[in-house]
Amino acid sequence: MQLPVLLVMMLFTNCEKQTDGREYRFSGAITVDGRTRYFLLNLPPGYYEAPGKFPLVIGLHGAAGSGSQFELDYRFTQKANNAKFIAVYPDGVRSEGLLGLRFWNAGYCCNYASEHNINDVKFISELIDKLVRDYKADPKRVYAAGMSNGGMMAYRLACELPDKIAAIAAVSSTMVQTQACNPSRAVPVIHLHSALDTKVPYYGGVGLADYYYPPVDSVLNVWASKNNCTAAPQVIRDDAQYRLTEWPACGNGALMQCYLTKDGGHAWPGGRKSRDKADEPSTVINANDLIWDFFQRFSL
Template identity: 30%
Template sequence: MRLFLLLLAVLLPSQTLATGPDPAPCRDAVPCPLGERAYHVREPDDWDGVTPLPVLLHFHGWMRQGPLIVNHGRISGATRRRGVLLLAPNGAGKTWDFWTRRTDDVDFAAAVIEDAAKRYPIDRNRVFVSGYSYGAAMAWRYACENGNGVAAVLAVSGTLDQDEDCAEAPAEFRHVHGTRDTVLRFPFGPEGETTWPVKLWRDRMGCDGPGQEAEDWSITEHDTFARTTWECARGRVLLDVHARGHFIPRGWIARQLDELLDLPPSYP
């Protein structure tokens, strides 16, 4: 009997952590039902079916849904090559309610992680949250209300108001934004200060001083980033600024995962 159970665990890896009835099978374009809503999942390439997986929960942009995310080269192209399980929740009405604390979307996103944990052996110490545009603002909201269990947030071109009062915070916050963004405009500070986009987290996490500026860096020939890093009393904040508009820069999510997972930097 013991041998049979071991063989069963190898043959059906996605079910090994489930209790009670097996979860409905779902992957890629087939959504995972969760109450009246759903999310999508993309497994990493060459996963052995046993090793615990880091998780990237990604909030899509306005009028998008999970199927786009699990096939997006700059998102799933990064996770599947780096051994990371991608979770892509579907926003109600193809958008997110991040405007105030009174939002069901935080609870829904937390439930997505718990449901995925019934299907996969996830690494609770490496749960990352990301988002683009309105999805980035939702990632901010999630971190603000439920961030204590989040290893890092990777936000692209979307913020909350910098005077939000956040009850929680992730261990690390990483944000990228373009100074020529005309969709969700770059939040310049007084006298054009370019470190203002992460003021909320600098205040919340006890970051002193102007931060450490690195030399400008690039992943591809398309974008160059100016990075500022704050080593804070209660975590770490990184801001990458580029001179273009509203988009997910090529390789940016991949590079953040390489750094967070202690992997050699690579592209894509």
């Protein structure tokens, strides 16, 4: 019993040092609109010695999740350390209920954040500014990856912060934007989903918390139009494991991809179940690898 407990304590300590005695993983906070907003930051090995700047990936948790949950369940810091990028895991605002669940205001979803019109776009914008100013984050290589409600938030960031977000990834998600979406540039998009997802159904419908979720195909077709993709979508692979569709020839060299798996459910492919009754993650693709390979292609 002692070894697992020690491992958990090491993973969740607020300030984590490597053998050189420097801090590489710690918690932080900023004040936005009079509200304290929290985040967890991880710097990759070699950060302090490197002369240049590092890519920054923003990991946006799903409804009722947290930044630390995103990091742990999706094994994202392991990918960040291996690939040498900075990872930041911000927290959504807690609800006022007994459980204090966290949500993002991605439009008409979800819950407390949407109902109270929390300005999460401003929070993420100011968080980016801080990390560019105080750390070696490259402002031209900032990316957003989100799960479920976090993926919805990533779509909103693509709409409203295209000058700061180089590309987005949405997992088990859709777009629930309520304001006009008119990005000033083509934003590369990679979307990962399971055909078996009943919580945010790929083909649209009522799911989690009785919200209606638009079909992902429709969302991607809208983005193809906004991104000035001149060629029709192409099915690159379609077999018993997954279907990969690409929208090539988009404006400014942008690309759009959609992986639709035949296994899994409402979960992060290649990750672990966040709780006993959660859906099984897809095993035919690995979200971390696909997302990072995609992000590396693009910069502002």
